[in-house]
Amino acid sequence: DQQVKQNSPSLSVQEGRISILNCDYTNSMFDYFLWYKKYPAEGPTFLISISSIKDKNEDGRFTVFLNKSAKHLSLHIVPSQPGDSAVYFCAASTASNTGKLIFGQGTTLQVKP
Amino acid sequence: EPEVTQTPSHQVTQMGQEVILRCVPISNHLYFYWYRQILGQKVEFLVSFYNNEISEKSEIFDDQFSVERPDGSNFTLKIRSTKLEDSAMYFCAHGGRLWGTDTQYFGPGTRLTVL
Numbered sequence: 001d002q003q004v005k006q007n008s009p010s011l012s013v014q015e016g017r018i019s020i021l022n023c024d025y026t027n028s029m030f031d032y033f034l035w036y037k038k039y040p041a042e043g044p045t046f047l048i049s050i051s052s053i054k055d056k057n058e059d060g061r062f063t064v065f066l067n068k069s070a071k072h073l074s075l076h077i078v079p080s081q082p083g084d085s086a087v088y089f090c091a092a093s094t095a096s097n098t099g100k101l102i103f104g105q106g107t108t109l110q111v112k113p
Numbered sequence: 114e115p116e117v118t119q120t121p122s123h124q125v126t127q128m129g130q131e132v133i134l135r136c137v138p139i140s141n142h143l144y145f146y147w148y149r150q151i152l153g154q155k156v157e158f159l160v161s162f163y164n165n166e167i168s169e170k171s172e173i174f175d176d177q178f179s180v181e182r183p184d185g186s187n188f189t190l191k192i193r194s195t196k197l198e199d200s201a202m203y204f205c206a207h208g209g210r211l212w213g214t215d216t217q218y219f220g221p222g223t224r225l226t227v228l
Contacts, residue, residue, distance in 0.1 A: 099217070101217060
């Protein structure tokens with residue numbers, strides 16, 4: 001049961017352009033969403049999060065958008081930099097459980113110089 | 114950002130052997146999680162541990178797995194009799210709602226290789 005889905009396994013963009021990573025979810029009980037960045041053989045690094053009471057959260061070059069009616073969120077990176085190349089995971093949690101995170105499958109972002 | 118360290122960074126073991134993976138938070142936390150990631154797959158929740166008790170566990174977390182906080186600082190995940198399919202990266206995380214934030218912070222992971 002894939003409650004969180006990232007349908008694009010990979011994305012390639014040019015340095016300086018916008019990267020848009022997408023994530024869909026099925027569980028309407030999710031009320032908190034996070035994006036993590038991960039390099040091989042390292043732990044996930046927290047990037048940005050958004051509560052379900054908001055539809056946008058911005059932190060520097062990173063912006064997360066939440067569309068609750070579509071059960072869709074996206075991460076925008078502007079401008080993209082080669083150091084952004086990594087695997088990006090979206091994750092979700094609900095207030096009704098212990099806060100465990102349900103992860104998507106990840107999207108590999110490659111930013112070309 | 115709060116930090117968590119994990120030891121060892123890489124563990125190689127024979128099938129059927131017991132392994133203990135350790136997580137050491139930098140400061141005093143009450144709420145911990147273990148996750149794993151099989152190569153090429155997504156990160157999966159294993160267990161949450163609050164105030165020295167398991168608060169939730171997934172179907173993966175069967176009788177072969179156990180967690181404890183033996184000395185009030187280290188937080189351990191034990192696999193009693195490892196199987197080939199236990200080969201994965203294992204991540205400890207802390208944070209979560211009872212800590213006052215919904216964000217979980219992950220350690221660098223332990224790569225477990227079962228031969």
